Amino acid sequence: MNFEIPEAVKTWSQFGHPILMWVLLGLSIYALYLGIQVRRTRTADKEIRKxxxxxxxxxxxxxxxxILLALMVLGTIGGMAVTYINNGKLFFGPHLLVGLGMTGAIATSAALVPYMQKGNEFARYTHIFLNVGLLVLFGWQAVTGMEILQRIVSKM
Incomplete structure (x- = not known):
């Protein structure tokens, strides 16, 4: 049995990954804001902390x-799946490699949470470092992703 994906689905599915990733970039900036507020709360004097x-x-x-962890992992897998479905291969390049690295970084960052809850400062600083690096890479991925999207659109 050979299952063929309709051409319209193949074409429009290419836009799901970029849209999701732009939403996640905005959500990441919001998470940074919240993280700064958590840090501010932790270091404030008693009255302000309360x-x-x-x-x-x-x-x-x-x-x-x-939410970021779940959607980033699913978005990464989805982007690779759509690329493979439409091209019969993955394009081995910086966008793919950085995206996979970012997925590993966010998973590692989330895995540090139980240690942070126990007061481990090394885990807390590692979490901050990974997430700031992740946000920088996310910005770069947005630019390279738009270049890829422009090539896709030009072939339509």
Missing amino acids: ELMGKGFNIRHHKVGS
Whole structure:
């Protein structure tokens, strides 16, 4: 049995990955804001800390981070799947390699959370370092992804 994907689905599926990744880039910036607020809460004096804790920055940061982890992994797999379906191969290059590295970095960052909850400062600083690096790479990926998307559109 040979299952053939309709041409219209193959064509329009190429836009799902870029759209999702742009949404995740914005969500990553929001997660950074929340992370800064969590850090600010942790280092504030008692009166300010009490006020900031009521805003739930830590819970929102954790929830947004969980959504980012899940959607980034699924988006990476989806982008590779759509590329393979449409071209019969993956294009081995910087965009693919950096995307896979980013997926590993976000998974590692999330894996540090239990250690951070126990007060491990090394885990906390590693988490911050990985996520700032991830955001920088995400910006670069957005630019290279748009170049790839322009090549796809020009062939339509």
